[in-house]
Amino acid sequence: MKQTFIIILSLVLFACNRPTDKTQVLQNRIDSLESKLANTYKPGFGEFMSSIQSHHSKLWFAGQNKNWKLADFEIHEIMEAIEAIQKYETERKESKSIGMINPALDSVNIAIQQKDIVLFKRSYSLLTSTCNNCHRANDFEFNIVKIPETQSFSNQDFKVDKAK
Numbered sequence: 001m002k003q004t005f006i007i008i009l010s011l012v013l014f015a016c017n018r019p020t021d022k023t024q025v026l027q028n029r030i031d032s033l034e035s036k037l038a039n040t041y042k043p044g045f046g047e048f049m050s051s052i053q054s055h056h057s058k059l060w061f062a063g064q065n066k067n068w069k070l071a072d073f074e075i076h077e078i079m080e081a082i083e084a085i086q087k088y089e090t091e092r093k094e095s096k097s098i099g100m101i102n103p104a105l106d107s108v109n110i111a112i113q114q115k116d117i118v119l120f121k122r123s124y125s126l127l128t129s130t131c132n133n134c135h136r137a138n139d140f141e142f143n144i145v146k147i148p149e150t151q152s153f154s155n156q157d158f159k160v161d162k163a164k
C-alpha cells in the first residue's frame, strides 16, 4: 500500500515538473515578444540632440521677438527631449551627466514666465554654455553650440502679432 502511494506521488510530481504544451506556447510567445522589443526602433542620442538643436535655435528667436507663448513651447520641447534621453538612453554613459542642464533650463523657463527679456538673454547664454560644458565633459568638445545669428527656419514666423 505504502509503495503504491509513493509510486503515485512520484508520478504526480513528475507530471507537475514537466512543461506542459501550454507553458511551452507561453514561453514561445515571451521569446517572440522579447525579440520584437529588442528590435523596436528608438531614436539615438544624436537624434535627440539634433532635435534639441532646432528647439534651442527657435527658442532664441521666439524670445527675441517676445513671442512668450512660442518660447514656452520651445523650452518645454527641450525639457521633454532631456527626459526622453534619461528614459531611453540608459545604456549611454553620457546620460548620467544630462541633469546638469536642468538649472539652466529652469532659469530660461522663469524668464519666459516673467516675460523678462533681460533675464531671458542672460539665462539663454547660461543654457548655451551648459550645453557646451556637457559636450566637453563627455569628449564631444568639438561639438560647439552658440547663440544663433540668423533664423534658419524660413518657413516659420516668430513674430507675435502674426501668430494670432
Ligand code: HEC
Residues within 6 Å of the ligand: 045, 046, 047, 049, 050, 052, 053, 056, 078, 094, 095, 097, 098, 100, 101, 127, 128, 130, 131, 132, 134, 135, 138, 140, 143, 145
Ligand atoms: C549629456 C550632456 C549633454 C547636454 C546637457 C547636451 N548635450 Fe548635446 N550632445 C551630447 C552628446 C553625448 C552628443 C553626441 C551624441 C551622439 O553620440 O551622436 C551631443 C551632440 C550634440 C549635437 C550634434 C548633433 C549632430 O548630429 O550634429 C548638437 C547640435 C547638440 N548636442 C546640441 C546640444 C544643445 C543645443 C544642448 C543644450 C540645449 C546640448 N546639446 C546639451 C551631450 C549633451
